[in-house]
Amino acid sequence: MTALFNFQSLLLVILLLICTSSYAHYVFPGIMDRNKDGVFGIFWKAARIGERLSPYVSICCVLMAISIFMGQ
Incomplete structure (x- = not known):
């Protein structure tokens, strides 16, 4: 299954x-x-999200790691 459907x-x-x-x-x-601007602007916007919301992004990364670990 691809990442788009899961x-x-x-x-x-x-x-x-x-x-x-x-x-x-x-x-x-x-x-x-x-x-x-353009297609590469997606990476710039993602970098801004990561810089401004870094505590929340890191919490989401930890939760995702726990959920993947518990699922296997």
């Missing part, structure tokens, strides 16, 4: 996108800030 997998993909984009913006801020 809600837990979709949430995991979104969390990984937010965390990866935040880290990439921290390491390469110039590249991320140049691409605010």
Whole structure:
């Protein structure tokens, strides 16, 4: 089953996108800030979400890890 049809997998993909984009913006801020529009703007927006809501994103990551661990 793909991540589009499984809600837990979709949430995991979104969390990984937010965390990866935040880290990439921290390491390469110039590249991320140049691409605010278009397709690459999604990564810039995800980086902003990760920076501004970092406590909530980290709590969601921990909860997702626990739910995946308990499911296996």
